[in-house]
Every structure is written in C-alpha cells, then in structure tokens.
Amino acid sequence: VTAGALAVDAGTRPWSRRRVLASTWFPSVVAVVIAAGATALLLSFEGVGFGEGVRVLWEFAGSDAFSRRQWIQRSIPLALIAIGLIFPFRAGIWNVGAEGQFLLGAAGAAAVATKVSLPGPSSLAGMAVVGTAAGGVWAWIAGRLRADHGINEVVVTLMLNLVAYQLFVWALRVPLRDPGSPVPQTASFDDDSVLPKLPWVDVHAGLLVLAVLAVVAAVVLARSRLGLQLRAVGHNAAAAEALALPVGRLAVRSMVISGSVAGLAGMLEASGVHERALLGMSPGFGFTAVVVMLLGQRTVVGCLLGAALFGFLVVGADGLQTEFGVAPDLVTAVQAIAVLAVLGVSTLVARGGGA
C-alpha cells in the first residue's frame, strides 16, 4: 500500500491504518494490551491461567457492593492527583512531588481534626482548606525555585518528597500522636471530621469532590485562557516567551494547582477512608498518579479511566494473593510496563510520521 493510497483511505474509512495510528488513544490502548500480556505471562509462571486471573480480579474488585466500594475508594486519590498533574505536565513542567504533597495534605487535615476541633461541618471545611494549602505551599516552593532561579523542578520535587516524608513521620510520632497507640498515627477523627458516605454508592463524599473537580478541570483546560497558555508553553516554551506569555507565573500557578489537589486528595483519604492519618497511607499514590496521567494522555477523561483501571488492579491484586498466593506487587511492576509501553509506542508512532 503506498502512502498516497493511505492518504485517500484516511478520508473515507474511519478505521484506516493511518487514522488509528494518529489517534491520541492508540498508544494507551496498545500499552494496556501489552500490560495485560505481561500480567498473563507473570501469572503463568505461577500456574494461573489468564482467564482465571481476570475472574479473581473481578471477584475481589467488582463483583459485589463491598468490593466495588474498595475499587472506587482506591481510584479516587489516583484520579484526583492525576487530574491535578495534568496542569503542570501540559506546560512541560514535571511535578514528581505529589507523594509529599499528598502526605502533607493528610497531616495538615489531621492536625485540624485532632487539635482544633471546629464545630459541625466547619471541621471538614477547615481540614480541606488546610490540607489543600499544605500541598499547595509544598509545590509552590518548587514552582518558585524554577520560575525565579531556573532550578530544575524534577530534582526539587523529588527532594521535597524526602523532606515531606520525614515531616509526616515526625508529625504522626510527636505532635499529632495518639497517645494510646503503639505505632505513630493520629487519634481516630470525631464524627464531624469524617466525610459522610454518599447515599447510593456507599462511598465517601470524596467521590463527589472528584466529580466536581474533574468537570472544572476539563473546562479550565479546554476553554480557559490558563488552559490555552499552558498548552502553548508546553508546545514551544521559547515561542511562548517570545509572545510575552508569563512563563514563570504559569509554572508557579500550575505547580500550585497540582500540589493543592494532591493535598486535598490526602485530606480526603485521611478523612474518608482511614478516619485518621497513619504511616503507609500512601502506597506510592504520587508516582502512580504520574503513570495514570501519562496513560490517560494528559486528559481528564483519560485520568479517570486510568485511575479506575489501576484502582481495579490494585484491589483485585489482593484477591490474587488470597486465591493463588501471588504477590500483589505484580500489579506495580505491570503499571511500570504500561507506562514504558505508552512512551515507546507514542515515540514510534511520532517517528513513523503517523501523527
């Protein structure tokens, strides 16, 4: 088939090879297929058939109300953080510090819940404000260092992760510690500081927050000046600067947005799921969210789908362990394979001139 024939085909047949290759979603779909293949291969090492594996995943993550609640709750922080990360990543700014921003958001919210005891619903509002601010300030540091001093935000956010982790451990061990607990964690929140459950799905109200924020983010990214400017900077920073776009201010702003959302995710997780802040409350949400965001092709819908997929896998992986003794870390490795596949396929497609 010659290039000319392909060009003609592209105009007429919706499933022409060229159309499919040029689609934004092609690399993500291929990545999911490759990741599924890798899972099947790894499962076969342990004598588990692929169909059987999928059946167990579904049984533990989707078959009844309880498991579906686990699935949704696990996907909420991933989706939230990933949606926040779209903002800096569209502008070519790398926030790999969502892990720390999440933890500080959780610690900040826990401080309000256990030390301030605001009355009634104002408690949740106060927790949300402080959690969001904690994550936002943490990301703001990296944004300012990049904007004002040209310091690489990748390194800064990674280092701030390490600092945030130590701060988090300290906060749980000393000022916020539940004196009755043998391990560092806060006291259980009182009823005013626990997110209510949504009536029809039996999931904490963080799902509602996610829904609202997803719509807002989609509109802002697609329709607002900020969204357009971020895309312009990401596409060609030099041209954006020449057009007098406030590149530095955009860097700070997008960093703060993503950090705030990660902090809010930490607050929601502490309040809605654990009803306290505890060590190990983030099994690498910050890094997994980067993977989700990339797999979702930096779109809100993609992030929601990616988070749902990963949430499903992680919850279902517990089933693999119970049923077959397969380590749930299998899922972590598969997530990394998926992101490498997205990366490779996108590059190959772009190189092949398909895009």
Added chain:
Amino acid sequence: VRWGELLSAGFLATSLGGGLRLAAPVLVSSLGGAVSERAGVLNLSLEGTMYLGGLTSFLTVAAGGSWPLGLLVGFATGAVLGVVHGLFSIRLRCDQVVTGVALTIFGEGAAQYFHILRYGDGSGAPRIDPLPRWRVPLLARIPTFGDAVFDQQVLVYLGLVLAVATHVLLFRTNWGLRVRAAGDAPDALGAVGHRVGWLRLQALVLGTGLAGVGGAFLIVGETRSFDTGVVAGRGWLAVGIVILAGWRPLWCIPASFLFGFVDAAQLRLQLVEVPVSPEFLLMLPVAAVLVSLVVRRRRVAVPLALGRPYEP
C-alpha cells in the same frame, strides 16, 4: 541529656564508623548516578535499581553464592535495567524523567514480587551471614577510634575504592573524556565522528549497574534480609547526592558520608536522650542538597546537555 556521653570520643567514633558503613550503599549508587549524568542522561532509576539489584544479589548469596558473586549479579541486574533505560531514553529519545521513574516503579514492584514468589510472605526468607571485616593496619590501633572506624566490613573499603576508580575512569581516561563530552557537548562530539548514543549507553549501563551494586551493598552488607520498602528513599537521596557533589565522584564520598553520619548519629542520640527528633536530623542531607541547588547554581559544572536527548 547525658552530656558526658554525648561529647565523649566514643560517641563520635561510633557515629563516624557507623556513618561510613551506612553511607556505603548510597555512595556507590550516587557514583552510578554521576557516571550516567556526566554522559547527559538523568538517571532516576536508581531507587528501583537498588531494589532489584539488591534482591538478585540477596538471592545469589542466600542460595550459597559468595558475596563477590552477589555483587556481580547485582551489577548485571542494574546493567540490564540500564540497557532498558537506554533503549527508551537514548535509542527512542523518550523523556528521561518518565523512563527513570517508570523503571523505579518497575524495580521496586518486581523486586518485591519476586521476593514473595521465592519466599512466600517472607517468614521463610533466610538472613545471610555478615560479611568479612578488615582491620586497617596501624590505624586500627588508634585508641577508641581504631576499632570503631578502621575495623569495618569489606564493602566500606570497596565503596571508597569504587569512588576513586570512577574518578579515574571519568577524568583520567580517554573514554571518560568522551563520556563527559557526550554530556557537555554532544553535538561537537558527534561532529568529530564519535557515536554519542553508544557512549551514552555505555555510561548509562555502567552507572545503572553501579546502582545495582549499591542495592547489593545495602541488602547483602547492611540489612542482610530483604524487607518491603527496604531501600527507603536511598536511591532518591543518591540522586540528590550527585548534585551536592557537583557530579564529581570523589566529592560523592563526603556528600554521602553526611547522610551516613546523620543516620548513624540519630540512632545514638536517642540513646543519650537528646531531645532532637531524628526526623529533623534525617532531613539535613536533603536540605543540604536543596541549599546547594540554590546557592551554587552558577558555580557548579552541571553537564550542559543533561536531560536532553541527542539527535544526530
């Protein structure tokens, strides 16, 4: 606070000695980071490589292999991850940050997966024997300090030797010159007919291999068993230490010793009831990295093409 104990020579000596020991794994990994980054490839796979390299060397030694063989296996594991890193970051010219972060996620997940595959929930996992020690002649006879500082397990000395070797390799050989050129002026290097991608791949494979050895240092030499989350951010810290050391292997020694010393001291400070939270002490090396980024940013020789894929 038991001031007498805190200010005693014995306290200083044990912190120095323990610091050297705890610094060794981070030192070797940071050497790997320095080699990769000198060639222009930002290597964020160190954390995951330490997990996977640590695991394979642990499995080797636990299965009856000698510790040098364990280190070699750790190196080989890292080298394989380096080839994968290079396939994406050099051959396909993908983003180096994503490649590194993805490999870290992979390394940590895969290591823990294979550990459970081999030993179940971990209760059946063996603890490997401590490595041989070596007393430095003469120096080990210094009162108080000799036993604490100059009588260490062999890996501590090996780490220092590797630092010197890496320095010589980068700054005293033709290969090192070309590798540094690949990181500073890849276009010029390519213009005079050298294969930039190939040189970068060599440095990346060597560097990631060293990170695998760093993981082996940690598991085989220090913890002697593989636990969930065992690397605990040491690989990320190594990324920072490369910066603190200004991409110079010899400076990686004091930079990683800062971490080791703080880590060793925080354990002992609690014993003498000093009212300082260990978490704040452990922040110090990271804070030093951040401060050095802000303060020295114009005076340090950052590899000029760091993070930029080379397009011939």
